[in-house]
Amino acid sequence: MKILVTGATGFVGRNVVTQLLQAGVEVRALTRNPAKANLPETVEVVRGDLTDLSTVAPALEGVTAMYLFPVEETAREVVALAGQAGVRRIVDLSAASVTAGLHTNPVEQAVEESGLQWTHVRPCGFMANMLQIWAPSVRAERVVRYPFADDPMNLIHEADIAAVAVAALLEDGHHGAAYTLTGPALVTVREQVRAIGEALGEEVRYEEVTRERARELMKAQGGFAAESADLMLGFTDYGGEAASGEDGYSDQDWSVLMRPWPDVEKVTGRPARTYAEWARDHIEDFR
Numbered sequence: 053m054k055i056l057v058t059g060a061t062g063f064v065g066r067n068v069v070t071q072l073l074q075a076g077v078e079v080r081a082l083t084r085n086p087a088k089a090n091l092p093e094t095v096e097v098v099r100g101d102l103t104d105l106s107t108v109a110p111a112l113e114g115v116t117a118m119y120l121f122p123v124e125e126t127a128r129e130v131v132a133l134a135g136q137a138g139v140r141r142i143v144d145l146s147a148a149s150v151t152a153g154l155h156t157n158p159v160e161q162a163v164e165e166s167g168l169q170w171t172h173v174r175p176c177g178f179m180a181n182m183l184q185i186w187a188p189s190v191r192a193e194r195v196v197r198y199p200f201a202d203d204p205m206n207l208i209h210e211a212d213i214a215a216v217a218v219a220a221l222l223e224d225g226h227h228g229a230a231y232t233l234t235g236p237a238l239v240t241v242r243e244q245v246r247a248i249g250e251a252l253g254e255e256v257r258y259e260e261v262t263r264e265r266a267r268e269l270m271k272a273q274g275g276f277a278a279e280s281a282d283l284m285l286g287f288t289d290y291g292g293e294a295a296s297g298e299d300g301y302s303d304q305d306w307s308v309l310m311r312p313w314p315d316v317e318k319v320t321g322r323p324a325r326t327y328a329e330w331a332r333d334h335i336e337d338f339r
């Protein structure tokens with residue numbers, strides 16, 4: 053059995069690769085830049101771009117299942133190529149916002165209409181979202197400057213998303229399921245910062261700033277922080293096409309995103325990882 057992992061260099065994809073290897077499965081990893089992929093030696097790394105179908109077809113040869121990173125523009129064609137190549141099972145990375153009805157997901161639709169076995173993996177916000185934003189000031193000054201001190205956030209460890217994806221790739225019984233994935237409990241910004249300090253064994257100060265000030269700081273940081281500032285700080289709408297309902301909003305249920313879901317434990321047999329575990333797993337990034 054050989055499994056194609058797309059998005060293999062991403063937070064989730066890297067964990068999918070590692071966990072498949074641990075399960076003794078042969079892995080082919082797709083990346084646009086093999087030279088930078090930095091994947092384990094036992095992985096067959098192939099160059100490919102999900103928006104360039106001529107590179108996708110060869111990557112699918114001899115593959116029985118695929119972890120699909122969501123690239124909407126070509127999802128339908130990629131899934132069709134997978135079927136032609138003999139792939140029998142696809143697990144796609146989606147989002148809990150689809151469960152909440154905030155939008156639909158063309159990748160999910162393509163996979164469902166493929167005639168193949170499919171499973172949707174729908175995580176809430178990643179614990180890792182703040183890594184690139186907070187790590188520089190934690191490393192330099194042991195401080196986090198951010199708003200929303202006491203707002204509860206529903207966050208998940210990327211290794212748990214991968215664990216559910218791997219179970220759905222390897223085990224029978226997950227066809228037609230959409231798993232909504234969260235951590236074991238909601239966690240505030242203040243609690244996240246405290247957990248990072250505890251993992252470091254040093255105090256990390258939390259400095260509450262306004263959204264506007266946080267935006268300035270994130271824009272000045274450049275890269276991912278600058279790109280995601282407006283969305284993360286609530287200056288732009290979530291976007292996307294709402295699931296259904298004439299006004300486009302009637303099927304929205306935000307409470308879905310504001311409570312822990314049991315799906316990680318249901319699928320993997322063990323509780324979702326806590327934020328404290330995530331902080332320990334990433335401590336070198338903060339040191």
Ligand SMILES: NC(=O)c1ccc[n+]([C@@H]2O[C@H](COP(=O)([O-])OP(=O)(O)OC[C@H]3O[C@@H](n4cnc5c(N)ncnc54)[C@H](OP(=O)(O)O)[C@@H]3O)[C@@H](O)[C@H]2O)c1
Binds near residue numbers: 061082084176
């Ligand atoms: N962040 C959140 O809170 C959140 C919540 C719910 C759902 N999600 C979903 O999770 C995704 C992020 O997953 P992640 O964190 O694992 O990934 P990531 O760390 O953002 O990395 C992006 C990955 O996608 C690959 N990729 C991007 N465009 C590609 C293309 N055209 N062809 C082939 N590969 C392509 C990249 O591969 P190379 O650069 O190596 O080619 C890389 O492996 C989001 O896009 C969203 O759909 C995120």
